[in-house]
Each structure stands twice: as structure tokens, then as C-alpha cells.
């Protein structure tokens with residue numbers, strides 16, 4: 772007879788598959804909240820720090836999925852997602868899969884569905900009323916990255932640029948934002964938020 776395990780949402784085990792900047796941020800947050808964490812990534816070394824702090828790192832994705840009732844998958848695109856999860860098909864049966872891999876039109880997700888999910892979450896450096904709140908930080912060159920780093924934005928911009936190209940949409944604007952993020956990272960702002968591109972602009976202006 773199957774036994775029902777009583778776990779509160781706070782201590783429920785979670786598996787994260789994919790440890791890019793977004794997957795790592797999710798894994799860190801889960802560990803901080805006290806969830807028993809299991810991780811799997813193509814490049815296992817990316818989990819070194821998480822393992823030091825208590826995360827499990829089994830050798831196979833099937834073992835990782837089997838370790839928790841919920842798996843969050845956060846990979847670069849859908850082709851990779853299907854390839855990575857294929858060996859875990861049996862393990863996934865009866866378990867919840869939360870897909871944090873980008874939901875884009877190329878993947879057949881309607882824009883309205885994506886927009887609902889994305890508003891106030893995706894690339895939080897978007898220009899809106901928060902710019903007014905951020906302005907004092909621009910003056911102080913203070914660009915905290917706790918809600919999203921330049922490295923994460925670069926990945927997101929690479930995805931957006933690629934999707935624009937795939938969908939035949941003008942990609943110049945995201946491509947320029949991506950280029951600016953690359954410059955900022957070269958100049959040491961990878962852990963800062965996107966507003967740090969202001970420093971790139973200032974440097975350009977000084978050398979002009």
C-alpha cells in the first residue's frame with residue numbers, strides 16, 4: 772500500500788534541471804527557503820556551490836527527477852528540454868513538472884498567455900514607473916543585482932533576438948540591448964542590474 776508522505780510546502784523536496792543564471796537563481800532561492808534540493812545540469816560543476824550547501828547532485832537526470840515530487844526545468848530552449856528530459860520519461864510519470872524554459876511564440880505559446888506571466892517579472896529592468904524610483908541609484912552608480920543580473924539579461928536578450936529572427940520580426944532593438952549588456956559585462960558589471968549600462972554610456976561619452 773502506498774504511504775502518503777506529509778510534507779508542508781515549505782519542506783517539500785524540489786529538483787531543478789538546468790543551472791544557467793536563471794536556474795541557479797531558482798535553486799539558490801529554494802535552498803534558502805529550506806527545501807531539500809536536488810539538481811542536475813549538463814555541466815555538473817555548476818552545482819558545486821549548491822552541493823557544498825546541502826543540495827544533492829545525482830549522476831542522471833532520471834535520478835534527479837525521482838528525488839522530488841516537483842521538478843523545475845530551466846533550459847535554454849525546447850529542443851534541449853526534450854533531449855534532456857527524454858531519459859527521465861518514466862521518472863516523470865506521476866510527478867509535477869514546472870517548465871521555466873522561455874515561453875515564446877516559436878514554441879507555440881500565444882503572446883497573451885506569455886504576457887500575463889511575464890508582466891512585472893520578466894526582465895524587471897523594463898522602462899516604466901520604476902525608472903523614477905531607480906533614478907537616485909543611477910546618480911550613485913548603485914545597480915544592485917538581486918532581482919536580475921546583467922548576465923541573466925544577456926541570456927534573455929539573446930533569446931529575444933533569436934526569436935525575433937525566427938519569427939521574421941525586426942531584431943535591431945533587442946540586438947542593440949544585447950550588445951550593450953555584453954559591453955557592460957566586459958567592463959565588470961555581470962552581477963549588476965541592467966541599469967549599469969549607464970556606466971558604459973558614461974565611459975563612451977568621456978572618451979568621445
Ligand SMILES: NC(=O)c1ccc[n+]([C@@H]2O[C@H](COP(=O)([O-])OP(=O)(O)OC[C@H]3O[C@@H](n4cnc5c(N)ncnc54)[C@H](OP(=O)(O)O)[C@@H]3O)[C@@H](O)[C@H]2O)c1
Pocket residue numbers: 788789790791792793794795812813814817845846847848851855871872873874893894919922923924926927930
Ligand atoms: N535570464 C533571464 O533573465 C531569464 C528570465 C526569464 C526566463 N528565462 C528563461 O530561462 C531559461 C534559462 O535561462 P538562463 O538565463 O538560465 O540560461 P540559458 O543560457 O538560456 O540556459 C542555460 C542552461 O541550458 C543548458 N543547456 C544549453 N544547451 C544544452 C544542451 N545542448 N544540452 C543540455 N543542456 C544545455 C545549460 O547547461 P550548461 O550549464 O551545461 O551549459 C544551462 O543549464 C531560458 O529559457 C530563458 O529564456 C531567463
